[in-house]
Amino acid sequence: MFLQVKVRTADPEEVLARVRKAGLLPPHRKYLSGEGLLVLGYPAENPDETLRGLSRVFSFEEVEETGLSETPLPAPERFSVGPLRFFVPVEAEAPAPGEIYLRSTLSFGSGRHxxxxxxxxxxxxxxxxxxxxxxxxxxxxxxxxxxxxxxxxxxxxxxxxxxxxxxxxxxxxxxxxxxxxxxxxxxxxxxxxxxxxxxxxxxxxxxxxxxxxxxxxxxxxxxxxxxxxxxxxxxxxxxxxxxxxxxxxxxxxxxxxxxxxxxxx
Ligand SMILES: C[S@@+](CC[C@H](N)C(=O)[O-])C[C@H]1O[C@@H](n2cnc3c(N)ncnc32)[C@H](O)[C@@H]1O
Known part of the structure; x- marks a missing residue:
C-alpha cells in the first residue's frame, strides 16, 4: 500500500524544495500539469507520521487530497459497459485500440455516478x-x-x-x-x-x-x-x-x- 498526497500548486519545484528541506521527499512523485496537482507517493509504512510531518510543510488549503492506494501514483482507469470500453487517463496517456478516451477533470461525466x-x-x-x-x-x-x-x-x-x-x-x-x-x-x-x-x-x-x-x-x-x-x-x-x-x-x-x-x- 502507498500513501498518496495531492498538493495543489502551479510551481511543483518550489513545493518539492520545501518537502526536501523537511526530509520528506517521497520516492514517487508526479506533476499533473492539466490539473495543477503534484502527487507525492510514499510507502504506507507509517502514514500518520508522514502526514504529521507534511502538515508542518503545507497549509490546509494546499492539500487537495490524501489517501491510501495500491499504486504509488495515480494510474489510468478502465471500465466497460456492454460492448463499450472506456479509458480514463491520468494525464494524456493513449488508450489501447478500441477504447474510448475519456478525460473528466473539468466536468461531470467520469462514468462512476x-x-x-x-x-x-x-x-x-x-x-x-x-x-x-x-x-x-x-x-x-x-x-x-x-x-x-x-x-x-x-x-x-x-x-x-x-x-x-x-x-x-x-x-x-x-x-x-x-x-x-x-x-x-x-x-x-x-x-x-x-x-x-x-x-x-x-x-x-x-x-x-x-x-x-x-x-x-x-x-x-x-x-x-x-x-x-x-x-x-x-x-x-x-x-x-x-x-x-x-x-x-x-x-x-x-x-x-x-x-x-x-x-x-
Ligand atoms: C449530471 S451532468 C451529466 C453529464 C453527462 N451527460 C453524464 O451523463 O455523465 C449534467 C450536465 O448538464 C449540464 N446542464 C445543466 N443544465 C443544463 C441546461 N439547461 N442545458 C444544457 N446543459 C445543462 C451541466 O452543466 C452538466 O454538465
Missing part, C-alpha cells in the same frame, strides 16, 4: 432496437454519452452543455477519439437544436432542469423517437412522468435509489 451508469446501460441495451442515426446529448458534461452513442454506431451526434468547461473538455475528448467528424459539441441547451430532428435524445440532468426541458424534448424528436432520461430519484418517477403524459415507458432501470427511463414519443 449511478445516473451516468444507468444512461449508458439503457443506451447499450436499446441501441440495436432504436438504431439511431442522429443523437442529441443534452447536458453532455465530459461528452461521455455522446462518445458512447458514436462508439455504438451513431453517425451524427450533437452534444450541448451550458457550462463552458464541460464544452472544452467534451471537445478535447471528441478530438482525442478522432470523432470530430461525427460529434459536434456546442455551448447551449435544447433550443440550440430546435431546427434539427433526432432519433434519440440523452438527458442526464437534475430533476428541476429535466422537468422544465422534458416537455420540449418531443419537439426535437422524429415521430417514434426515444428519450433516455436520468438524474431522477426513484421517488420522483410519477412527478417526471406527469410532465409528459403521452410518453410510453419503454424501459426503466434503477441503481442506488436513482432511476433512468427510456421514453418513446
Amino acid at each position: 449511478p445516473t451516468t451508469k444507468l444512461c449508458l446501460r439503457l443506451l447499450t441495451e436499446l441501441f440495436p432496437e432504436v438504431a439511431p442515426e442522429a443523437v442529441f446529448d443534452l447536458g453532455c458534461g465530459s461528452g461521455i454519452l455522446a462518445l458512447a452513442a458514436a462508439g455504438l454506431g451513431a453517425q451524427r451526434v450533437l452534444a450541448a452543455d451550458i457550462d463552458p468547461r464541460a464544452v472544452r473538455e467534451a471537445r478535447h475528448n471528441v478530438e482525442r477519439n478522432g470523432l470530430s467528424g461525427r460529434i459536434l459539441i456546442i455551448r447551449g441547451s435544447l433550443d440550440s437544436a430546435a431546427l434539427v430532428r433526432f432519433d434519440l435524445v440523452l438527458a442526464n440532468l437534475t430533476i428541476g432542469t429535466l422537468s422544465a426541458l422534458l416537455p420540449e424534448i418531443p419537439g426535437v424528436l422524429r415521430p417514434g423517437g426515444v428519450a433516455i432520461v436520468s438524474g431522477i430519484s426513484s421517488g420522483q418517477r410519477e412527478e417526471i412522468l406527469s410532465v409528459v403524459p403521452r410518453a410510453e415507458v419503454l424501459r426503466e432501470v434503477t441503481e442506488e435509489g436513482w432511476l433512468a427511463l427510456a421514453l418513446r414519443f
Whole structure:
C-alpha cells in the first residue's frame, strides 16, 4: 500500500524544495500539469507520521487530497459497459485500440455516478432496437454519452452543455477519439437544436432542469423517437412522468435509489 498526497500548486519545484528541506521527499512523485496537482507517493509504512510531518510543510488549503492506494501514483482507469470500453487517463496517456478516451477533470461525466451508469446501460441495451442515426446529448458534461452513442454506431451526434468547461473538455475528448467528424459539441441547451430532428435524445440532468426541458424534448424528436432520461430519484418517477403524459415507458432501470427511463414519443 502507498500513501498518496495531492498538493495543489502551479510551481511543483518550489513545493518539492520545501518537502526536501523537511526530509520528506517521497520516492514517487508526479506533476499533473492539466490539473495543477503534484502527487507525492510514499510507502504506507507509517502514514500518520508522514502526514504529521507534511502538515508542518503545507497549509490546509494546499492539500487537495490524501489517501491510501495500491499504486504509488495515480494510474489510468478502465471500465466497460456492454460492448463499450472506456479509458480514463491520468494525464494524456493513449488508450489501447478500441477504447474510448475519456478525460473528466473539468466536468461531470467520469462514468462512476449511478445516473451516468444507468444512461449508458439503457443506451447499450436499446441501441440495436432504436438504431439511431442522429443523437442529441443534452447536458453532455465530459461528452461521455455522446462518445458512447458514436462508439455504438451513431453517425451524427450533437452534444450541448451550458457550462463552458464541460464544452472544452467534451471537445478535447471528441478530438482525442478522432470523432470530430461525427460529434459536434456546442455551448447551449435544447433550443440550440430546435431546427434539427433526432432519433434519440440523452438527458442526464437534475430533476428541476429535466422537468422544465422534458416537455420540449418531443419537439426535437422524429415521430417514434426515444428519450433516455436520468438524474431522477426513484421517488420522483410519477412527478417526471406527469410532465409528459403521452410518453410510453419503454424501459426503466434503477441503481442506488436513482432511476433512468427510456421514453418513446
Ligand atoms: C449530471 S451532468 C451529466 C453529464 C453527462 N451527460 C453524464 O451523463 O455523465 C449534467 C450536465 O448538464 C449540464 N446542464 C445543466 N443544465 C443544463 C441546461 N439547461 N442545458 C444544457 N446543459 C445543462 C451541466 O452543466 C452538466 O454538465
